[in-house]
């Protein structure tokens with residue numbers, strides 16, 4: 269199973285981080301003034317989180333030569349409320365540098381998109397300058413999820429908790445997520461289906477904003493997710509492939 273392979277890669281990265289003894293330095297970090305992802309979502313009727321995603325396991329290379337700063341600036345000008353940056357190198361050709369550079373070039377909250385399974389990766393996220401991190405319920409035990417959420421909050425980071433089915437949603441609702449993300453992509457088969465959001469969203473009555481993730485490829489899809497009750501959407505591939513990204517975001521927003 270692919271997720272297992274990714275988690276094994278992450279375990280190796282964690283071992284290296286631990287050897288470096290990063291934890292000792294975390295308290296002396298000069299931290300950015302945090303920008304709140306959840307507040308940005310709550311402040312708008314429908315928000316777009318635009319993603320810097322150079323490649324993916326399902327699509328291969330999406331944009332080979334990317335300048336993350338240019339792309340993030342285009343996203344911001346188009347009206348995105350936050351930027352998501354893939355930092356995984358092995359499977360998504362992302363990097364920590366991309367996140368650091370993007371955070372310094374835009375005024376929006378920046379989400380670190382990676383596969384986080386250990387507290388040390390949260391400390392690393394803080395060092396990169398992230399405002400929020402992603403936690404994927406599918407790769408975490410319930411206790412681990414709760415502990416990682418708590419650790420992020422202690423460091424002043426917000427958490428987007430991602431789910432794909434009813435059972436995962438239960439776990440997400442019992443931790444202190446700042447934002448809940450319904451991933452329309454099945455991380456085992458890679459298939460996307462917007463019905464996932466339509467099915468799960470009515471089961472959520474909590475105060476947190478809920479966003480729909482993956483598989484949004486047209487203004488009509490954005491509208492569909494808004495009609496399902498989403499506070500916003502997370503869009504990667506579709507925006508990465510555009511020649512005019514500013515206009516593409518405006519077009520998504522003009523439908524909702």
Ligand SMILES: O=P(O)(O)OC[C@@H](O)[C@@H](O)c1c[nH]c2ccccc12
Pocket residue numbers: 319321381382404430451481482483484502503504505506
């Ligand atoms: O490129 P898309 O289909 O617009 O999807 C974006 C985002 O939802 C996707 O990149 C994603 C959702 N959850 C993840 C977890 C890890 C890596 C990537 C992801």
